[in-house]
Amino acid sequence: MIGYAQALLRNMLGEQATFRPGQWEAIEAIALKKQRVLVVQRTGWGKSLVYFLATKLLREGGSGPTLLISPLLSLMRNQIEMAKKIGIRALTINSANRQEWDLAESALTLNQCDILLISPERLSNERFLKSILPEVAGRVGLFVVDEAHCISDWGHDFRPDYRRIVRILQLLPRGVPILGTTATANNRVVADIQVQLGPELIVLRGPLARESLRLQNIQMANQSERMAWLVENLPKFRGSGIIYCLTVADTERVTGWLKQKGFQVEAYHAGDNTKIDRPALEEAFLHNEIQILVATVALGMGFDKPDISFVIHFQRPGSVIAYYQQIGRAGRAVERAYGILLSGVEDDEIQNYFIESAFPSQQAFQEILGALESHEALSFEEILAHVNVARTVAEKTLKMLEVDGAIGTTFDGKTLFFRTPNPWQPDSERIDRVLALRRAELSQMQAYVDHTGCLMEFLLRALDDPDPRPCGRCANCLGKEMNRSVAHELTVEAENFLKGISIDIKPRKRWPVGLFPELKRVIPSEVQNCPGRSLCYYGDAGWGKLVRNGKYVDGRFSDELVEAAARLIYNAWKPDPFPEWVTAIPSRRHPLLVNDFAEHLVAQLGIPFLTVIERTGEAAEQKTMQNSTMQARNVIGTLAIKVDIPATPVLLVDDIIDSGWTLTMAGYLLRTHGSGVVYPFTLAQATGRNVSS
């Protein structure tokens, strides 16, 4: 049998191909002995080869198709192409390719599919369960679980759907082979997976070290210094690379800066309100049409470009495992690759935010359950109208409740959520355990940053590599390293760049659900705001610090900010038709703050300032409102216009934009009272929401 398998391997990879250590053992255990196997091997080792060949052998023995569950389907195109060479027919079903589901269904009916690739969410999708899965008549010949470390709470990557996968695997009788694959699992994770999948699980584990990687750590407090470092040092790297940032805003800023300095870069993230075509970017990057991607973790596990020659972290990741995975994208098929970790003052703040927002609050769970308990079923938007929970938190809460069996979903034109009769208690012990683990991972990562010995060895020990030893290639082993300092002028330039960015304010186009039951949800275009601008992100290294000082320390915004705002409006933004007057949102707690700023601003702009908007009632601080419906409801009825206003274009000024509902509502009032077009302008945008992905 091994001879036949080798022939298949050569068909796939060419005449020279041979099995790597462990590959045939895995295939044999799965396909011939129908056993359960966990493969822990570094990315690029050839895990996909194992399940494609095992599928081939199983199918020829009359088994049903393989079901592969992976969160990273979009990245498997290359592997699928490879599998075609030995006649493996693969089909993918995910939320992005609904138009192909019919095709998949009929292929399964005709037994023309050998491996079905699904994302974990499909397992709770009614259409998948009711019409696609039955077409296999349930004859799943092999279960493959990709990124199997997600099975364990001790894994670094929290994915609620994997708890569901484990329960499914536990219901499978012996004799149905299972293959779990992961590139990163330390001993504790492996042991936990073994507990959950049964003691007969065979673990095949290989060395994790990457011979080509050269590591170095550099600590630089300010973003502007790190931005300058990039400009000075990027030209020293050959080939293509990735720069990882922790937040969407950082990827945008770094990309903007590097573009201005003439680098061929693009930002890659899954942030809201962006028009990023991720598959197109991946494609362009794979074909070296883009030299550098500046990415969040959205450029995730499994992204396979063999010739990446450097991975630079602009900020420090949250764990050694995450870091190892991200640098593991470099140096797969190049002899020399670099992993440079920059870290700065903001890292801890961002990481703590991630940890604190990792789990929804008790209040979020209770409010959502309460809403569902008093109804037969509710849509997502209807739930939001009942609870004071942020949209993204609500999504996460619902997912966790669904996996816990506290709620179910059904589809009736739209997805409906309902409470199940299952009892539900918050698993606070588990939550505390996971949070403690995250904090421990964070301090281990800091220890890595400070480590003076071999850096690769540190990583391998942390990952329980079977044979860790000094690499002889990292900066600490060689005593030879890249510059740790940068030219002062370039740092100043970077700081000025940060001050020069402005951020768009996108006008709201729809009222939230349930807000005005009597009105249509669409805000008519003649009473919408025009696109607006903000000077900075609140608290950032450019103007953000000054805004924070102005608001909470000095009690007034500085002349520097006034001049920066005027420059932005006059020189960069240049709204057309240009506003003929200025008005401001009266601030609740600091009644003079925004007016004072607006008065100084009009002096620079040379147009009049008119106070026409009044506060008519007390509202809670907008930042305590957690979702659109609640935010908009909080604004309604607290703003009014009681005087005649000019019918000409107006600049509408506020200090910080959070949800955007205050500006939307004020703009709506201005338009309905006869003003010309409304341009919103704020000093800063709040960054608390959607900081990640």
Place this chain on the structure above:
Amino acid sequence: MSISSDSLVILLLCSRLGLPADPDPAPLNLREWNLLARSLQAASLWPGDLLNLDLKDVIAQVDIAVEEAARLSRLIERSGAIAIEMERLESLGVHAITRADNIYPQRYRQKLKDSAPAVLFYAGNVELLGQPGIAVVGSRHLDQVGQECAAFIGNVCAWSGLVLYSGGAKGVDTISMDAALEERGTAVGILADNLEKAIRAPATRAALSRGDLCLVTPYAPGAGFSVGAAMGRNKLIYSLSDFAIVVASNVEKGGTWAGATEALKAGWLPVFILDHPDMPEGNRILLQMGGLAFPYPFPEKFSKLPEWLRIQSTSIQPKPTQLGLF
């Protein structure tokens, strides 16, 4: 959640979970399963053993046709879909029991023998199944007296600690079940359709979580209504309770008539028929066929009802019974 290998095999062979509408091969019907169960017993095998035997072993050890053995092995191969579907159902609060499980209602084994369903799906408090109680049956449309009588029996069940058994359909079933649950009594509903949907109604869900209610069906939990299914579950209501009270029946048509005549003939339990001046024609004839008269308004104190039912039914001798096999 865990499922014994015997139960898993029964689910694989007999349930429609995770199968298309017109499956090939079709799952075993009850008659086919009973035959197989006997053959397995004769070969000293348990259902779970089928998981470990390959096709030729089955043919060698079990008295079974070759093509039938091939069908079994195809059905057993679908464990992947059953695992996915069972996980989903469990997370919705729907569980499966089979004739191989200890918690499978003993009364079904005793009274229905070979017609005891191989698989049941339920939500709620499974321990209620087979507890002392009264079944209330009747058509969806009923007069004022019928409605009051249904509510009265529901209330009395609650006050006397008896389980109210019904079909969970509109009309008599819902009235009597609501009457029991509103008084913090317990109830069992044996559904002919869509268990998954039935458990979503807020009041039902609350009773299920309190442990006051169990909803059961022998059909796939997402299945729609069919007349045959409604007929088929009647015996599951009668055979689980101590007494049945037929509130309103048509003559020679409808599920109530079919179920009541079946129960009278089988002698699973004493069957009472609501007896009042304006009763439906069906009630009159069922009384002639041996149904015991149940007067309404009830002539005694409500607390006497259980005792009264027992005394009235001493004339009926339960038939001797013998346990069936998995």
